[in-house]
Amino acid sequence: MGKAYRLLYDENACIGCQACSVACRVEHGVPEDFFRLQVRMELKGVFPRLGMSYERMACVMCEDAPCVSVCPTFASFQDKDGLVHIDERVCITCKYCILACPYHARFINPLKNVVEKCDFCYESRVSKALLPVCVSICPTEALMFGDMNEHDSLVYETSHKEALIFPKAHLKTKPKVAFLPKRKGMKS
Amino acid sequence: MSPIWGSMAQYEMVHWSWAIAVYLFLAGLSSGSIMVALLVKWNRHERSNSSIWDAMIKSGAVVAPLSILLGLLLLIVDLGRPLSFYWLLIRYNITSVMSLGVLFLLLYTPIVIVFMLLVFERSVMKYTFLAPLVALIQAVKELHSYAKIIEYFLFVTALCISSYTGFLLSALYAIPLWNSPILPILFITSSISLGIAVNILTGLLFFQKYD
Structure with a gap:
């Protein structure tokens, strides 16, 4: 059976330290001023009900991915577990996928001149049973x-306990x- | 200054440059002018060489191939890796409007050139500097008996070209304004109105004979 990967982002626990973003840059050698992952912060609400709101900007690994369906050369493709990857060999950098992505997750790596995005660290970590960096x-x-098919996994338990968006x-x-x-905190 | 989470430049970039904008215009121009020229040819052509109708057909037969060839060049120029464009011709993803567009262009471009040669057959024969084209003309002449079928086929592919550019943009989620089914209709309408305008203009300027 294929894996049903899921990544959960708890906005209550996030403190906006950007450690994830820095680790991602180091792991994948992302060029300066380009990002596979950003955590944006905004102060929301009206005094005294103020609070920080956090937003994770990265690929969300759609099952029905617009980037895969618009790619003319199958450079964007889904593997057996439904993760979306980019085959750099056949990517012609037509930029259709960048414009098709509703999550603004993609960019052009200026060093390689191909489209790049978060891949859940599949090659370097997840395929070796490690967590994404x-x-x-x-x-x-x-x-x-974790894997939603494993019923004792943390993501499975949390997904069935909490209201997800x-x-x-x-x-x-x-x-x-x-x-x-x-x-808690603000009312947006 | 960048915010704490870093530069936002990659999110604000314009990914499709002026080249694509000009290409979309040229594709509309090409398909519109050939559609109008064909409609005129089928309905209003009265075997007289001096009417505006004849000038419109000639105009369409020149404008359409020239603009689509220029447009194709721009399409390749805009790619991040222009020399890898051949992958577009090898791998076809039929769910991608861009791949469908490549297929339509592969059908449309040769036929529109054949149409031009059929229309200008006599002029090509007349000028000596066009001598290298004569062999091509002879080959095209063999197709004379199929002219009507070629014209119908050309009209259908031209319609595909003018509408696919609209579908191309309406598949984009990143720009919600474009993510609309009205867009293809808008593209067809504007390409036909552009075709009428350009055929009258270049027809009057270059192909009208005053006698």
Whole structure:
């Protein structure tokens, strides 16, 4: 049976330290001023009900991925577990996928001149049964990663305990990344 | 200054440059002018060489191939890796509007050139500097009996070209304004109106005979 990977991002636990973003840069050698992953912060609400809101900007690994369906050369493809990867050999950098992605997850790596994005650290870590680097570095355990087919996994238990929000769910892309929304603090 | 999470430049970049904008215009121009020229040829052509209708057909037969060839060049120029463009011709993903576009262009471009040669057959024979084209003309002449079928086929592919550019943009989620089914209709309408305008203009400027 294939894996049903899921990554959960707990907005209640995140402190916006950017450790995940830095670890991602180191792991994948992302060029300066380009990002596979950003955690954006914003102060929201009206005094005294103020709070920080956090937003994780990275590939959400759609099941019905717009980037895969628009790619003319199958350079963007899904593997057997449904993870979206980029075959750099056949990518002609037509940039259609960048414009098709509703999550703004893709960019052109200026060193290689091909399109790049978060791949859940598949080659270097997940395929070797390690956690993605952002998950393993997170100091507050705001990120959880695992297989939804394993019923004793942390992501399975958390998914069935908490109310999850899937980013831009109305587009019906069925992301593998879900958010645990902020419970207290501000009212946006 | 960048915010704490880093530069936002990659999120604000314009990914499709002016080249694509010009290509979309040229594709609309090419398909529109050939569609109008064909409609005129089928409905209003009265075997007289001096009417504006004849000038419109000639205009369409020149404008369409020239603009689509220039457009194809721009398409390749805009690729991040222009020399790898051959992958577009090897691998076809039929769910991708861009791949469908490549298929339409592969059908459309040769036929539109054949149409031009059929229309300008006599002029090509007249000028000596066009001598290398004569062999091609002879080959095309063999197709004379199929002219009507070629014209119908050309019209259908031209319609595909003018609408696929609209579908191409309406598949984009990153720009919600474009993510709309109205876009292909808008593209077809504007390409036909552009075709009428350009055929009248270049027809009057270059192909009108005053006698």
